[in-house]
Amino acid sequence: MIYVIDDEKDICQLVSQELEQFGYHVRSFTTGAQACHAIRTRPPVLCIIDLGLPDMDGMELVKQLCELHSIGVMILSGRNSVPDKVLGLELGADDYIVKPFVPRELVARVNSLVRRITNSETQAKHETRTARFANLSYDPKTLSLSSTDGRQAELSSAEHDLLIKLLKTPKTILSRDQLMGDSTGPFDRSIDVRMSRVRKKVEQDPKNPEIIKTIYGVGYILTTDVSWHN
Structure with a gap:
């Protein structure tokens, strides 16, 4: 509908x-x-x-x-x-x-x-594991993010798409095209704006990110190790 x-x-x-x-x-x-x-x-x-x-x-x-x-x-x-x-x-x-x-x-x-x-919902249903990185835990089934200091946030499907791609390939630079997939952005800055939304939920200081860094002219990288738990 x-x-x-x-x-x-x-x-x-x-x-x-x-x-x-x-x-x-x-x-x-x-x-x-x-x-x-x-x-x-x-x-x-x-x-x-x-x-x-x-x-x-x-x-x-x-x-x-x-x-x-x-x-x-x-x-x-x-x-x-x-x-x-x-x-x-x-x-x-x-x-x-x-x-x-x-x-x-x-x-x-x-x-x-x-x-x-639809793809995000299908992938979330099939991903039964929780990702742990830095001081954060992300559950794809519920799109929920929590930290050891008690912070909690719920991601949108668009934010989930960006974060899960980074979690699946930690310490690897991903280009904007790789992160966007077949999404149709309304203008060139759309990926940067969406990434800023993810950072507000992931980073302690979104203006000075430590977990998701920008590689200027190339893309983004998740700087931490990621472990997956049932």
Whole structure:
């Protein structure tokens, strides 16, 4: 199930029709309140959200969904500024598409995002072990991260994808392309913004990372050993 949240009924209809042609079940909402009620009743796989909602700030809705629900979030907005794109991704959105948009490009990005979410859930179900590194423990089954000093955090599916790739190949430099896989980023800085979200949950001081370091011009490296436990 995919939810389209946009106060423009024409946009809701266009997006719904395009996605339904590719076999998706879609519901549309013109206010944030309607969408929030539906999400509490039946969480979707993905929400496509316009930032200019009549009853609430779209960014606030993005923030709430990414904090409370393990679902995909795609922003569909007329705001084309880099600060808006960065903020949306920092709040946890998986993708950002600017209006006016090409419907088939939107479908392609939805396909990629849904595929990544599905793959992440499948991999998490099959990975029964917990990873321990530095002073942290990560459980892929629940996407939960805990530290020896009592800190706890839950990762989104996008954050899980980045962290698990680093955990599987510790002390090895991974390029941005290797980390992103087939994910379609809305602009070149998307991987860096997503990595900053992971660092906020992993590092003691995200501005001076020690666990996940940037290798400028190349990619990222997990600097610690990793052990896996049943």
